[in-house]
Amino acid sequence: MNIQVLYGTETGNAEMLAEDIAAELEAEHEVTATNLSDFDPADFDRGTLYLLVCSTYGDGELPASAQPFAEKMEAEQPDLTGVHFGIFGMGDSEYEETFNGGPATLAELMIARGATQLGERIAHDASGADMAEDLAFPWAEEIVGMASDALGQAA
């Protein structure tokens, strides 16, 4: 399966996790990890599974590297019908009111353009007990399993 891990980050945590997820999946799949700041929404491909990994910054906002992507989504208004994605969010529950706000916004942007979300959005808590990769690796495997049905390909 073709998988692209797209990450939005401010200080590098989501980037590191995206690269770890890619390394975990690459034995069985064609996987790339790409910063959202380097990705054009016009390039979404219906035969590729997208795993989005995004943190939260400021006051519940998208991190800096996801902001150009959000602006391009607004400007280009791409039709993402038939595009499948899963989303893993990073945040900190010390920011009670705005916990995991960035990935919530990113998921809304995708769904508003017609993309299909696979599975639930995971909200990792930097103040919680779980390591991000301990949640992210099983999540990625689950989404890949769902995608092999949705994309009509063998995993």
Ligand SMILES: Cc1cc2nc3c(=O)[nH]c(=O)nc-3n(C[C@H](O)[C@H](O)[C@H](O)COP(=O)(O)O)c2cc1C
């Ligand atoms: C200045 C600052 C603001 C933050 N604001 C929020 C927030 O509003 N909501 C939230 O859930 N997490 C917030 N966080 C936590 C980050 O999302 C978390 O530390 C994450 O792991 C950062 O990942 P990154 O390095 O990929 O940007 C904030 C962190 C910092 C340092």
